[in-house]
Amino acid sequence: MLTCRETSKLVSESLDRKLPWHRRLSVAFHLSMCRLCSRNKGQMLFLGAALKRYCREIEKHLPDAEVTLSPEARSRIRDLLQDTENSS
Amino acid sequence: MxxxxxxxxxxxxxxxxxxxxxxxxxxxxxxxxxxxxxxxxxxxxxxxxxxxxxxxxxxxxxxxxxxxxxxxxxxxxxxxxxSPQEDVGALGETTESPFDASGRWRVGPAPWAKNPETVFEQKEFWGVLQGCIAELPDRLADTFVLRELEEFSGEEVCKVFGITPSNLWVSLHRARQRLRSCLERNWFSRTEKRKD
Structure with a gap:
């Protein structure tokens, strides 16, 4: 029987590829017996769902929506673009 | 904007x-x-x-x-x-591994809120998740960002980093476990306490 560590790793792997059937069977068997691993699987799926929305959400309303290019970087990029424009 | x-x-x-x-x-x-x-x-x-x-x-x-x-x-x-010598598989699982030497949970996952939608509606949650991603070690974070945020296939991520699929899966597993544990510590246990 798989250990909890192996099961957790295979649950994570199943988010990235389809596991071979015998692995899926071993994972399903372990999950049916282990409350903590079942909970862990639910939390991995929760995390996956959160990450799918993450970029949209941080763009929408995170405090660091105030994060901006530094004045130095802005001025450097502006100068570089100006130079490139002048030399073309 | x-x-x-x-x-x-x-x-x-x-x-x-x-x-x-x-x-x-x-x-x-x-x-x-x-x-x-x-x-x-x-x-x-x-x-x-x-x-x-x-x-x-x-x-x-x-x-x-x-x-x-x-x-x-x-x-x-x-x-x-x-920094090609850094082994992705060696990252991220040290003394803070949630598993003991025999592969059992040392500290099992605590129960989380039942309905994800209620969590996703709270803007503070996204700040906590962002902080958790920022805490990942660079190599774990880089593979994780390409796979989860940029939605590259596993094969594409392996190509970018020149790693094997096994290394990638280990890396992603460690990153997910760290994030799971970070969210538990910084969001779910706190929101549960607030309810008490």
Whole structure:
């Protein structure tokens, strides 16, 4: 029987590829017996769902929506673009 | 924020229209302000060089993001080349592993809120998740960002970093376990306490 560590790793792997059937069977068997691993699987799926929305959400309303290019970087990029424009 | 139109013949106007948006986009992925600024700079210069090939079918913002994405991948590839000896599989599981030597849970996952939607509606949650991603070790975070945020296939991520699929799966598993545990510590256990 798989250990909890192996099961957790295979649950994570199943988010990235389809596991071979015998692995899926071993994972399903372990999950049916282990409350903590079942909970862990639910939390991995929760995390996956959160990450799918993450970029949209941080763009929408995170405090660091105030994060901006530094004045130095802005001025450097502006100068570089100006130079490139002048030399073309 | 990206809704303004930039004048393609005036590259300085791109900076005003999209500079901050691109910076935030890069920063969320590379996590270093200096690197994010360099990537934005490279993006604008590359965009200027290829502005004639820009087709108005896509928005300017989409076009610039596509260039920035390539720059981010180039950055990851380069940083991997500069420290190739680091073994992805060796990262992230040390004394803080949730498993004991026999592979059983040392500290099992605590129960979380039943309904994800109620969590997703709380804007503070996204700040906590962002903080958790920022705490990942660089190599774990880089593979994780490409796979989960940029939605690259496993095969593509392996190509970028020159790693085997087994290494990638180990890396992603460690990253997910760290994030799970970080969210538990910094969000779920706190929100449970607030309810008490």
């Amino acid at each position: 990206g809704k303004q139109k930039a004048d393609l013949s005036d590259p300085a106007s791109w900076l005003d229209a999209y500079g901050d948006f691109l910076y935030r986009y890069a920063l969320a992925r590379v996590r270093s302000p200096a690197v994010a600024e360099d990537l934005v700079q490279d993006t604008f210069l590359a965009a200027y060089g290829s502005r004639k090939s820009f087709e108005a079918r896509a928005s300017e913002r989409t076009w610039l993001v596509a260039i920035l994405k390539n720059k981010i991948v180039d950055h990851f590839r380069k940083s991997r080349r500069e």
